[in-house]
Amino acid sequence: MENSEKEKQGFELLPISQEALGGQDTEEFYEVRRIWVKEEICWYYSVVDVVKLLTRSKNPGVYWSALKKRNRHDQGFTDILTQIKELPLRGKDGKLRGAEFVTREVMLRLVQNIPSERAEQVRRWLAQVGEEKLQEVEQQTQAEQLRDLYIRQGRTPEWADARIQNLLSRNALTDEWLARGAQQHLHFGLLTGTIHRGTFGITSDTHHHAVKKLPKSIKNARDHYTEEELGVLTLAELAARRMHEQNDSQGVPQLLQDAQAAGNFGGQVRQQFEALTGQPVVSSQNFLDQPKGRRKKKQLPLPEQETLFEATQEPDIDEK
Structure with missing residues (x-):
């Protein structure tokens, strides 16, 4: 089914792999319908679909009625x-009909009441698919909160979007570095500084303190970048991440080689942008002249693990 058709029917089809059900060698194929209820920030799963998954019944609706x-x-x-929610679904005939749905937590309880050799595998599967969406929503919520904060500080919506995209790109890149053998306190500064110097033609220390006149106490120098600076750097860091993936780079020497190539690419992009617009990308503009009550960046609530926007900040270094 095409995505547009799914949207018309108001649900998402979630295929279940045989591996998730215990790795049986069979041609059986199952899908569970689920609907995202934005107001409650949670998925609702089709009761009949899970009953079919557990029982292999050819008529799960009848089985469910008998069970009730x-x-x-x-x-x-x-x-x-009492916790079942009836949600409208569009049938093959185009008509809307009510169907019974429950949250993941309620579904986990329901699974315990249906005799099935698959019960444990289904419980594990439900736990996995629910967590993925919750993480996505948490990230989206933080992005919206941060965007609102930037706009309240007097930034433009375009700048806020560019800054958030840079945060996303930066965090994805540092995740790659960690997974490929770099250590945060030993290597992130070197790798970041290499990309920065290649992209802007100056070190981060010169950029932040000589050009932008930022005090040493500033922790998030990129909050003082222009939209142009953010855009070019985001593209350069994306190039570094793609090179890591394509080359399957492992260890700091290979990561550094990719960073140098990505920095050279970023520098070319910057120079072409400057030639096209007639204006330099590197700017002395900063946001130090904001009202005192708005200077300090609001800290979002942090869970036990690092959130999306706990971006690792690079030190101002002048690489030899």
């Missing part, structure tokens, strides 16, 4: 039924 009747005096099962 059989357990109508069971208080625990009755509690589950």
